[in-house]
Amino acid sequence: MxxxxxxxxxxxxxxxxxxxxxxxxxxxxxxxxxxxxxxxxxxxxxxxxxxxxxxxxxxxxxxxxxxxxxxxxxxxxxxxxxxxxxxxxxxxxxxxxxxxxxxxxxxxxxxxxxxxxxxxxxxxxxxxxxxxxxxxxxxxxxxxxxxxxxxxxxxxxxxxxxxxxxxxxxxxxxxxxxxxxxxxxxxxxSRMIKKELPIKYDLMVILSGPEPQRTLLEDKLKEELKRYKGEVLFIKGIIEKEQLKEKIKNITYYNFMNSRQLEQVFNESEIIVCRSGYTTIMDLVKLGKKAFFIPTPGQYEQIYLAQKLKKEGLAPYAIQDEFKIENLFELNKYKGLEIINNxxxxxxxxxxxx
Missing domain, CATH: 3.40.50.2000 (Glycogen Phosphorylase B;)
Incomplete structure (x- = not known):
């Protein structure tokens, strides 16, 4: 260039x-x-x-x-x-x-x-x-x-x-x-590039945002995922000195991933559960993924974006305290995020x- x-x-x-x-x-x-x-x-x-x-x-x-x-x-x-x-x-x-x-x-x-x-x-x-x-x-x-x-x-x-x-x-x-x-x-x-890769994970969870809400959502999802039978990748969004990996039954946990790793696993995942932060939405638009959003409580911007995407028939969402793993069945009614190639x-x- x-x-x-x-x-x-x-x-x-x-x-x-x-x-x-x-x-x-x-x-x-x-x-x-x-x-x-x-x-x-x-x-x-x-x-x-x-x-x-x-x-x-x-x-x-x-x-x-x-x-x-x-x-x-x-x-x-x-x-x-x-x-x-x-x-x-x-x-x-x-x-x-x-x-x-x-x-x-x-x-x-x-x-x-x-x-x-x-x-x-x-x-x-x-x-x-x-x-x-x-x-x-x-x-x-x-x-x-x-x-x-x-x-x-x-x-x-x-x-x-x-x-x-x-x-x-x-x-x-x-x-x-x-x-x-x-x-x-x-x-x-977006730092992501869409790639045609075999699906490795039925569900990818990626957490982000300030504490204590990040931890509250992590605890909530861990409890709900006990009833989920598919293969799960769970990225906690905790930036630490060393990357840690742990496999518990059908769930693989990471504390964090770098951009190259995230791009790989995003492309290898069928559906995504995440916050409705604008940067995350831009990544999902780049990849054309189906996502279920859980807005950060009290953050008007994330609630607004989640409501907008639901109204447009692109993605469902749930309030954090009310989320149940069965909510993921709602994804069948939504188109998923549409790719914008700019x-x-x-x-x-x-x-x-x-």
Whole structure:
């Protein structure tokens, strides 16, 4: 691939909220390398750990944690986040100061921020990535959306990983009827490639998202799977130093998998049980898989996406506390995620750094 880049350095900064923001940055990082740019990765927590495993040879930097915490009771989530907002604001302020220093220290020529609110600069081209032009928070959606849109305006461009026209993936999340924002719809972002492989697993479970809800769902599914007779692959979504594998009867457990392994087992699995996170949906669209969704309790975005896909006849879903393994029979009534084969023009996108 030909590029005008003179080995310019691009800082890429995904939000550490679950693993979705980090994983959807993987194809961007690879595209930067293919176009002769030098990526530097900056994040915190599990997101940074995951990207260090994917790109052990790249320079990584640590940003302050937003200290996003979930509650066991989903109805308390909004209030808990409001209570923690001073810590988040302090982290955003600190990361903004760090970015200012790093630009000179590491000779950074551009920034790509996936939902990190303080990672931008007026000195160099700063790009924002989000599928949430509107941030759904129930009755406070109007104010959270306005705040987020104000952040988007501080950037040179906003890359939206969705299709601009209908049918699209995120609907009102990623689209505005009238907008003066500099939005560029780049199509779904996924690290996956569809392959025609023999089916090895009747069911693949892949967990993600913040604690304690990840553990609560793991415990719930382990209990329900006692009544499932098929071959199961269960990926816990716990990023640890070493990969661990355990086989108990018909279920094979992994703590985590890297992108290459995930691509393999996704293609080898008949149906998927997972959260209705947007990054996961983009992966499933790339693979054209049948999926059953269990939205994270209290996360309006995931509930909205699950309801949208059910209404369109593509995939069923269940509330976490009400899920039963017998719900999987509902999949016979749904078409499954339809493949969107979009080719991203990376050379054109990256020309903003020239």
């Amino acid at each position: 030909i590029s005008n880049s003179s080995n310019k350095t691009i800082l890429i900064t995904p939000l550490n909220w679950g693993l979705g923001h980090a994983t959807r940055c993987i194809p961007i990082i690879k595209a930067l390398q293919e176009n002769n740019y030098i990526p530097i990765i900056a994040s915190d927590g599990k997101a940074l750990e995951l990207l260090r495993k994917e790109f052990p040879y790249l320079k990584t930097l640590e940003l302050p944690s937003y200290q996003i915490e979930y509650s066991k009771n989903s109805s308390h989530l909004k209030w808990k986040m409001l209570f923690n907002s001073p810590k988040m604001i302090a982290a955003i302020w600190n990361e903004k100061k760090m970015i200012s220093k790093w630009i000179d220290k590491y000779d950074i020529d551009g920034i790509i921020s996936d939902n990190r609110l303080g990672c931008y600069s007026k000195k160099i081209p700063s790009i924002y990535i989000t599928h949430q032009i509107n941030v759904l928070t129930g009755k406070t959606t109007w104010i959270t959306s306005k705040i987020h849109q104000n952040t988007i305006r501080k950037h040179l461009e906003c890359w939206v990983p969705d299709v601009e026209k209908k049918p699209n993936l995120a609907s009102e999340l990623s689209h505005l009827e009238n907008s003066n924002l500099k939005l560029k719809y780049i199509g779904p972002l 080719k991203i023009d990376w050379e054109n996108l990256f020309s903003i750094f020239e």
